[in-house]
Amino acid sequence: MKVLFIGLGGIGQRHLRNLQAIAGDDLEVIAYRERNASQVITDKLAVEEGADVQSRFGLEVFHDLTQALAEKPLVAFICNPTSMHMAAARAAAEHGCHLFIEKALSDSMAGVEELIALVEAKKLVCMVGYQMRFHPCLQALEKILKSGALGRIVAVNAEVGEYMPAWHKYEDYRQLYAARKDLGGGVIVSQIHEFDYIQWLFGLPTSVYAVGGHLSSLEIDVEDVASVTMTCVHEGRHIPVHLHQDYLQRPPTRTCKVVGDQGKVVLDFMCLSLTHYDRDGEVVMHADFSGFERNQLFIDQTRHFLECIKTGSEPCVTLRGGARSLQMALAAKRSLETGEVVGLGV
Numbered sequence: 001m002k003v004l005f006i007g008l009g010g011i012g013q014r015h016l017r018n019l020q021a022i023a024g025d026d027l028e029v030i031a032y033r034e035r036n037a038s039q040v041i042t043d044k045l046a047v048e049e050g051a052d053v054q055s056r057f058g059l060e061v062f063h064d065l066t067q068a069l070a071e072k073p074l075v076a077f078i079c080n081p082t083s084m085h086m087a088a089a090r091a092a093a094e095h096g097c098h099l100f101i102e103k104a105l106s107d108s109m110a111g112v113e114e115l116i117a118l119v120e121a122k123k124l125v126c127m128v129g130y131q132m133r134f135h136p137c138l139q140a141l142e143k144i145l146k147s148g149a150l151g152r153i154v155a156v157n158a159e160v161g162e163y164m165p166a167w168h169k170y171e172d173y174r175q176l177y178a179a180r181k182d183l184g185g186g187v188i189v190s191q192i193h194e195f196d197y198i199q200w201l202f203g204l205p206t207s208v209y210a211v212g213g214h215l216s217s218l219e220i221d222v223e224d225v226a227s228v229t230m231t232c233v234h235e236g237r238h239i240p241v242h243l244h245q246d247y248l249q250r251p252p253t254r255t256c257k258v259v260g261d262q263g264k265v266v267l268d269f270m271c272l273s274l275t276h277y278d279r280d281g282e283v284v285m286h287a288d289f290s291g292f293e294r295n296q297l298f299i300d301q302t303r304h305f306l307e308c309i310k311t312g313s314e315p316c317v318t319l320r321g322g323a324r325s326l327q328m329a330l331a332a333k334r335s336l337e338t339g340e341v342v343g344l345g346v
Contacts, residue, residue, distance in 0.1 A: 002028045004073035004097065006065070006088045007080030008053060010041045010168060011102055011129075015077055016057055017043070018295070018302050030060045032068040032088075034080075039170070043295055047170040069095040075309065078102060081177040082184030086111040089126075093118045098309050099126040100302075104192045105322040107184030109330065116319050127305045127315035128322030130196045131297040134304070136289045137267045137274050138197055141258065144276055145201060149284070150260025153234050156202055156241040158194050158256045161249030164218065178247075179220040186222035187212075187245045188336070189329045194243050196317070196325040197256075198232065202241060204324060205230035208331040209341045216248055224248060228332045 001023060005012055008031055020027055031054075040051035054061055062068035069091060076092035078085050078101040085106050089099055093115065105128055106112060119126045132138060144150065165173040177183035178190035188210070199205075212226040224247040232241045254269035263278045272289040308315045331342040 001026055001075065002030065002071065002073045004068055004071070004076045004092065005029060005031045005059075006076060006078050006092070007084075007102075008033065009037070009079065010045060012077065012079035013041050013053065013057075014043065014295070014298055015079060015100070015102075015129075015302065018299050019077075020057070022299070022302060022306065029057060030062065030068055030071055030073060032062050032065045034063070041170065045168055045170070065091055069097070073097055075100065082189065083107045083177075083182065086115060090115055090118065093122065093124060093126075096122060096124070098124050099319075100129060100305055101126065101319075101322065102129040103196070103322070103325075104184070104189045104329065105319070105326045107189060109323070109326065112323050112326070116323065119319055123312075125305070125308045125312070125315065126319040127301075127308065128317045128319065129301065130193060130317045130322070130325070131301045132193045132197055133200070133316050134297045134300040135269070136287075136292055137269055137272065138201075140274050140287050141256075141265055141267060142201060144265055145258070149263060149276070150258065150265065151262030151279075152237065153202065153239050153258060153260050155239065155259040156198065156232075156256070157259075158198065158242070159244040160191050160194055160254045161244070161246040162252035162254075163250045164220075164224070164247035166250070174219050179218075179222065181221045185220070186333065187224050187247050188226050188228070188332050189326075191245045192325055192329050194245070194256075195328040195332075196321075198230070198241055198243065199324050199328060200321075202239065203233040205232045205241065205328060205331075205344055206238065207231045207341050207343050208328065208335055210332040210335040212245075212336055218247060220247075223333075223336060226332060226336060228335075230328070 038052045040048040040053050040056050076097040078089050082104050178185040208230050210228040213223050215225045226245045228243045230241045231238050256267040258265045266275045274287040276285040278284050335342045
């Protein structure tokens with residue numbers, strides 16, 4: 001299997017390591033590179049001293065995308081900055097490549113419908129990289145929701161906050177795509193996983209309202225705090241969903257609370273736990289996933305993607321699914337800029 005990587009920063013190298021571990025000797029990797037940075041980034045997000053990415057991974061490197069695609073790769077992993085995803089993905093799809101596109105799908109809807117039409121016309125498998133779909137906490141929550149044990153869902157509160165300068169200690173945070181408007185950054189799109197699981201589990205919102213902005217002293221030109229209120233349609237009923245995002249919290253936090261008229265569920269992604277309470281406040285179930293390794297999310301995601309290519313089946317996060325979460329995030333950004341409620345026409 002010949003695979004083309006477009007973008008080999010931290011996330012690209014993670015996908016490549018996992019792909020090599022899964023496919024072994026059956027894998028041939030080529031790479032299209034622009035910056036040509038040579039550092040090897042470990043699973044723990046540290047630079048491996050004295051290592052070179054090209055020799056470490058045995059890459060054949062191209063500096064012209066057309067030449068790389070002329071090698072006829074079966075699959076393209078799109079892992080470059082968000083604002084560059086559409087151009088790279090379209091070029092790869094035109095050459096018949098199955099696509100794995102790292103989240104977020106893009107930083108605007110420009111070109112998205114055209115890419116969807118191209119992928120569907122060529123019958124390509126395209127998956128958007130929302131590895132949180134494979135998180136044991138969210139999978140356990142999905143089962144509880146499907147069981148109906150919470151009764152009618154009446155509210156959802158999600159939060160994600162992490163100090164951005166501590167993300168990648170090997171590079172200047174001001175140069176991260178998440179910190180730069182020109183690369184599609186900003187907390188709303190960069191922390192888009194929450195939008196994805198909200199629409200997966202609770203339905204698309206009919207309206208989105210956001211407040212926040214660049215409120216801290218971080219040296220960035222994008223929003224670093226967003227408080228987003230959505231009205232989602234879940235099982236035919238409108239429910240309030242609130243999401244807080246920031247680039248600032250130390251220690252980091254990532255939680256979700258789902259309230260029903262027959263109980264509630266509290267998820268703590270940092271502690272890797274889920275607690276289900278009944279209508280009397282008694283603990284029905286406490287699940288502890290503290291032995292779970294984060295990289296397993298990415299391994300499971302890659303296995304799922306490869307299986308979809310093998311069988312021709314639809315991945316759990318399709319191109320259209322990735323477009324839905326992007327629409328939500330862009331609506332939040334538009335609301336933040338205008339101060340108005342933005343409707344999604346659901």
